[in-house]
Amino acid sequence: EIVLTQSPGTLSLSPGERATLSCRASQSVSSSFLAWYQQKPGQAPRLLIYGASNRATGIPDRFSGSGSGTDFTLTISRLEPEDFAVYYCQNYGMSRITFGQGTRLEIK
Amino acid sequence: EVQLLESGGGLVQPGGSLRLSCAASGFTFSSYSMSWVRQAPGKGLEWVSSIDGSGSVTFYADSVEGRFTISRDHSKNTVLLQLNSLRADDTAVYYCAKRTQGAAAGSDCWGQGTLVTVSS
Numbered sequence: 001e002i003v004l005t006q007s008p009g010t011l012s013l014s015p016g017e018r019a020t021l022s023c024r025a026s027q028s029v030s031s032s033f034l035a036w037y038q039q040k041p042g043q044a045p046r047l048l049i050y051g052a053s054n055r056a057t058g059i060p061d062r063f064s065g066s067g068s069g070t071d072f073t074l075t076i077s078r079l080e081p082e083d084f085a086v087y088y089c090q091n092y093g094m095s096r097i098t099f100g101q102g103t104r105l106e107i108k
Numbered sequence: 109e110v111q112l113l114e115s116g117g118g119l120v121q122p123g124g125s126l127r128l129s130c131a132a133s134g135f136t137f138s139s140y141s142m143s144w145v146r147q148a149p150g151k152g153l154e155w156v157s158s159i160d161g162s163g164s165v166t167f168y169a170d171s172v173e174g175r176f177t178i179s180r181d182h183s184k185n186t187v188l189l190q191l192n193s194l195r196a197d198d199t200a201v202y203y204c205a206k207r208t209q210g211a212a213a214g215s216d217c218w219g220q221g222t223l224v225t226v227s228s
Contacts, residue, residue: 035214037153044203044218045145045153051212088153092213095167097143097155 002026002091006100012108019076021103023089028069035090036065036074038083039102045088049074081107110134110217112204117222124194124226130187130204130219137185138162141207143215144178144189146200146224156202157189172198194226 003026013019023034031052037045047056049065052072062077076083084107089100116128130142144156157178158167166178177190187204201223205215 032212037215039153044221045215046218047208047214047216050208050214050216054212056208056214056216090153090214092207092215096169097145097158099145099153099155102152 001096002029002093002098004089004091004098004100006087006089006103008103009101010104010106012106013079014108015079015081017079019074019079019083019105021074021076021087021105023067023072023074023100025070025072025091029091029093031068031072033092034065034067034072035092036063037088037090038085039088040085048087050092076105079105110206112206112217112219114202114204114219114222117202117224119225119227120194121228122195122226126191126194126224128189128191128202128204128222128224130189132185132187132206135206135217137180138182140209142180142187143205143207144187144202145205145215145218146198146202147221148197148200151200154200159187191224194224196226198224199226200224 007022034052036049039045053065086102091098113131143158159178163180175193179188201221203221206217208214208216
């Protein structure tokens with residue numbers, strides 16, 4: 001089973017700053033299967049990035065994804081107040097889906 | 109507009125059963141794999157089960173294998189999750205989610221979730 005480890009657990013930044021979130025896989029994963037989600041309290045997750053670097057419909061271009069193999073990154077170029085939330089990476093495997101434990105992005 | 113609407117959650121005693129439904133609209137239902145993902149109170153996301161577009165191929169997390177059954181009703185555009193032998197650690201909000209189209213995978217539409225509470 002592929003384990004995804006996200007770091008840091010909590011990231012404290014100010015609006016306007018750049019956020020870099022990491023997702024490391026226990027073994028190599030296909031970039032096609034790596035996705036990122038944003039979740040706010042009381043809401044369902046929202047797809048941000050799929051296929052490691054493709055922005056989902058309606059996602060602002062300040063969100064970008066990169067990486068391959070075992071190391072993937074979600075970058076938010078300039079934080080807006082609405083970006084403070086929990087972020088999850090996901091490996092959407094052929095027969096099994098796994099999530100990272102999440103990174104909480106909080107206002108500093 | 110693509111929409112998913114879950115129902116069927118509630119309070120159930122340990123060892124009991126529930127059936128969750130996810131009504132889909134706004135897309136060609138049989139063309140997409142669907143999944144159930146749950147989230148225990150204050151915890152992260154946990155994949156539960158997936159089913160392919162035809163309904164003939166299913167996958168389960170180890171934690172629910174043999175207790176939960178996923179299926180789909182094409183006449184009603186609905187995905188079902190039968191939960192049996194429920195345990196306290198099955199308590200969670202259960203979301204259904206639709207897979208993206210094409211090789212690059214993700215879940216691009218989620219329902220609002222339905223809460224399952226297992227307690228005596």
